[in-house]
Structure formats: structure tokens, C-alpha cells
């Protein structure tokens with residue numbers, strides 16, 4: 001019987017441990033393909049966020065010094081390149097803009113980023129940042145295929161360029177989105193822009209759960225330990241019963 005017992009013990013271990021190591025990224029958008037364990041990508045994402053998003057989006061639950069420690073950013077570097085609204089490393093990341101101004105300028109509040117990747121998903125945000133297209137009827141000059149009529153301007157237009165959306169002209173699907181055409185080039189190639197957005201959503205996933213990477217690594221070790229322990233228990237079991245049989 002021990003083999004059967006061993007098998008069911010193994011199954012139990014896997015049932016408990018697998019959810020720990022599987023990714024929590026779901027949704028109906030193509031995968032963003034980011035990896036929170038890639039520190040270089042997170043560092044680039046932090047730079048992207050500070051330079052292109054933090055003017056409007058705060059990250060109120062995140063402290064600068066936690067960022068520096070987790071992402072291996074020296075404090076001097078942090079102060080020089082990433083801290084725009086504060087000079088105290090123990091501060092959380094705020095924006096210089098007040099809520100009233102945001103409402104006045106955009107008609108809608110830019111949401112805080114601390115949990116945005118958890119509430120929307122990284123795939124969604126990746127698609128959203130690829131979804132801006134020219135629309136002169138909008139006050140911002142752009143619309144978005146993912147969030148129709150969004151109040152957010154296309155703050156990455158310099159990098160991506162400007163795309164035009166082509167909608168289906170005929171048939172039952174008339175009026176549905178078909179494809180984008182890049183009508184005005186940006187400073188990045190489409191591949192470089194993908195990478196830029198991937199690093200940015202990676203950073204957003206990291207700040208949504210700073211211990212995520214560690215938790216997943218831990219899950220692997222726990223699984224390995226349990227597997228090893230099962231092996232020892234099996235051998236011990238054999239040893240105990242050796243003289244009885």
C-alpha cells in the first residue's frame with residue numbers, strides 16, 4: 001500500500017501548493033507578458049511611471065525607500081532621478097496635482113495606482129496603453145478602444161506616435177473596431193513601445209503587491225520541502241514496519 005499512500009500524499013501536496021505558484025493574471029485581453037521577478041524591467045518601469053504617469057496618478061501606499069530597497073536603486077539615484085514631489089525617502093508617492101484641479105482639467109479623477117493592476121489586471125492596462133487613437137471630436141484629441149471616451153489624454157503619444165482606428169465598413173459587424181494604422185511615427189519603434197508599456201505595467205503589478213515575487217519563490221521552496229519530507233516519511237514508514245512484516 002505505501003506506494004498508493006505516497007501517491008495520494010503527493011496529490012494532496014500539489015493541490016495545496018499549485019495555486020501558490022500559478023500566475024493570477026486573467027482577463028480577455030492578450031497577455032502583457034510581464035514578469036515581476038525581472039528587476040531590470042521593474043527599474044525601467046519605475047522610471048517610466050515617475051516620468052510619464054506620476055504627474056497625475058499617485059501611489060499612496062508605496063514609499064520611496066521601499067521601492068529603492070526592492071528594486072536595488074541606490075538612494076542618491078532615487079533622489080536625483082525618481083523623486084519629483086518630495087525629498088523625504090520615507091514619504092509615499094503623491095502627485096503635485098490636487099483633486100479639484102484634476103476634476104476641472106480632465107472631468108474625471110486619475111485613479112491612484114497602488115492597486116490598479118489588481119483591480120484592472122496588467123493585460124487590461126497593457127491594452128489600454130495601446131488603445132489610444134486620433135479622434136478630433138474629443139477634448140483630448142484622442143479616444144481609446146479599451147475605455148471609450150476616456151478622460152485620459154494620450155500622454156505617450158510622443159513615444160508611440162499617433163494611430164488612427166479603422167472600423168469595419170460593411171456587414172453585420174459594421175462600425176466595429178478592425179485595426180490601427182500608425183499615421184504619425186513616434187520616437188520609439190512599435191517593438192520598443194511594447195517594451196516600454198510592458199515595463200510600466202510590470203511596475204504597476206509590483207506596487208500592487210510588493211511581496212508577490214517573494215511569495216511565489218517561497219511557494220516553490222515550500223513545495224520542494226514538502227516533496228522531500230514526503231520521501232523521508234515514506235522511508236521512515238518502511239523502516240518502522242520492516243520487522244513487523
Ligand code: HEC
Pocket residue numbers: 048049052053054055056057106108109110111116120125128129147149150151152153155156200
Ligand atoms: C495628464 C494626466 C494623466 C497622466 C500623465 C496619466 N494619466 Fe492615466 N488617467 C488620467 C485620467 C484623467 C484618468 C481617468 C480616465 C477616465 O476615467 O476616463 C486616467 C485613468 C487611467 C487608468 C484607468 C483606466 C480605467 O479603466 O479606469 C489607467 C490604467 C491609467 N490611467 C494609466 C496611466 C499610465 C500607465 C500612465 C503613465 C504612462 C498614465 N495613466 C498617465 C490622467 C492621466
